[in-house]
Amino acid sequence: MTGKEKAKERREKRLQQVSLLRTIPYSDHQRWWSSETIAVVTGANRGIGFEIARQLAGQGLTVILTSRDISVGLEAAKVLQEGGFNIDIHQLDVLEQSSIEEFCEWIREKYGGIDILVNNAGVNFNIGNNNSVEFAKEVIATNYYGTKSMIKAMIPLMRPSSAGARIVSVSSRLGKLNGRRNRLENPTLRQQLGDLDSLSEELIDSTVETFLKEVEEGTWESGGWPQTLTDYSMSKLAVNAYTRLMAKILSDRPEGEKIYINCYCPGWVKTAMTGWSGNVSAEYGADTGVWLSLLPDQAITGKFFAERREISF
Numbered sequence: 157m158t159g160k161e162k163a164k165e166r167r168e169k170r171l172q173q174v175s176l177l178r179t180i181p182y183s184d185h186q187r188w189w190s191s192e193t194i195a196v197v198t199g200a201n202r203g204i205g206f207e208i209a210r211q212l213a214g215q216g217l218t219v220i221l222t223s224r225d226i227s228v229g230l231e232a233a234k235v236l237q238e239g240g241f242n243i244d245i246h247q248l249d250v251l252e253q254s255s256i257e258e259f260c261e262w263i264r265e266k267y268g269g270i271d272i273l274v275n276n277a278g279v280n281f282n283i284g285n286n287n288s289v290e291f292a293k294e295v296i297a298t299n300y301y302g303t304k305s306m307i308k309a310m311i312p313l314m315r316p317s318s319a320g321a322r323i324v325s326v327s328s329r330l331g332k333l334n335g336r337r338n339r340l341e342n343p344t345l346r347q348q349l350g351d352l353d354s355l356s357e358e359l360i361d362s363t364v365e366t367f368l369k370e371v372e373e374g375t376w377e378s379g380g381w382p383q384t385l386t387d388y389s390m391s392k393l394a395v396n397a398y399t400r401l402m403a404k405i406l407s408d409r410p411e412g413e414k415i416y417i418n419c420y421c422p423g424w425v426k427t428a429m430t431g432w433s434g435n436v437s438a439e440y441g442a443d444t445g446v447w448l449s450l451l452p453d454q455a456i457t458g459k460f461f462a463e464r465r466e467i468s469f
């Protein structure tokens with residue numbers, strides 16, 4: 157059997173295992189949530205975000221489906237509302253500070269706070285082997301800075317609870333720091349980003365800004381950046397690093413006010429982003445995000461998951 161065939165076999169086995177896990181319902185004592193529990197999902201009008209919203213609502217939570225285009229969001233919300241789910245809808249563009257502020261104000265007034273934030277909104281402009289960096293700025297701005305802005309805006313709105321509030325970001329294995337392929341070439345930078353003692357917001361920001369500067373100057377190809385979907389991989393590498401950093405910062409919070417933050421890779425998913433060429437459905441791609449959002453007895457934070465299993469950053 158070739159390496160490729162073995163990998164395919166492993167993937168199919170894991171797919172079956174996760175499908176089986178998905179059939180096991182949560183027991184009453186595991187359900188720390190209720191219809192009063194509020195989950196916000198960004199970019200939930202389609203794709204993986206829509207599925208995350210649908211599955212969380214299916215577990216009985218109230219889900220705020222957000223969409224940068226309100227008319228598209230309303231249509232998506234209607235589909236779920238007609239299915240009997242508790243779904244509310246609000247406009248949210250993670251690139252617009254004014255949109256984020258207006259959203260926070262609305263949440264504060266209508267719900268008083270939230271319990272779960274799922275950062276799903278994201279963009280990627282390359283399909284297949286293309287590696288254009290024409291939209292690098294937008295990719296980094298949406299996937300990394302947009303996620304960061306949402307985390308910063310939502311933390312003050314996260315309600316105290318014994319189960320802890322949760323933040324889950326949809327990331328990608330392409331952003332792995334120490335992957336065998338597609339990684340930063342500079343070992344010092346990898347080490348600094350990988351070590352919680354040297355990791356800082358400034359370091360993450362300056363890393364993506366150096367990349368963007370090289371894009372602007374046309375020198376990025378020799379910069380030692382990841383080779384595949386370079387701008388996208390950099391944006392997710394930053395999301396992963398920021399997840400670890402925030403977990404450390406949030407770990408100081410007292411019992412009863414805990415916030416757990418993790419990220420995950422949904423796999424290669426059949427959505428518009430991949431030109432529908434992925435190998436798993438959006439339903440499957442949403443699963444680990446929903447599972448992480450609802451973990452009973454959650455003490456897990458600052459970790460990276462794929463298919464309900466922890467993987468290395």
Ligand code: NDP
Pocket residue numbers: 198199200201202203204205223224225228248249250251275276277278279280298302326327328329421422423424425426427428429430434
């Ligand atoms: P889609 O392209 O189907 O969906 C992306 C969603 O993000 C859309 O709802 C889109 O809104 C929204 N979005 C984009 N920019 C913004 C913004 N500025 N503000 C608010 N929402 C925005 O992609 P997927 O469902 O596949 O992707 C969802 C997440 O999963 C992304 O973070 C992606 O990087 C990640 N991911 C996907 C993989 C895959 O194989 N598909 C693999 C690994 C990670 P609109 O409809 O208005 O464009």
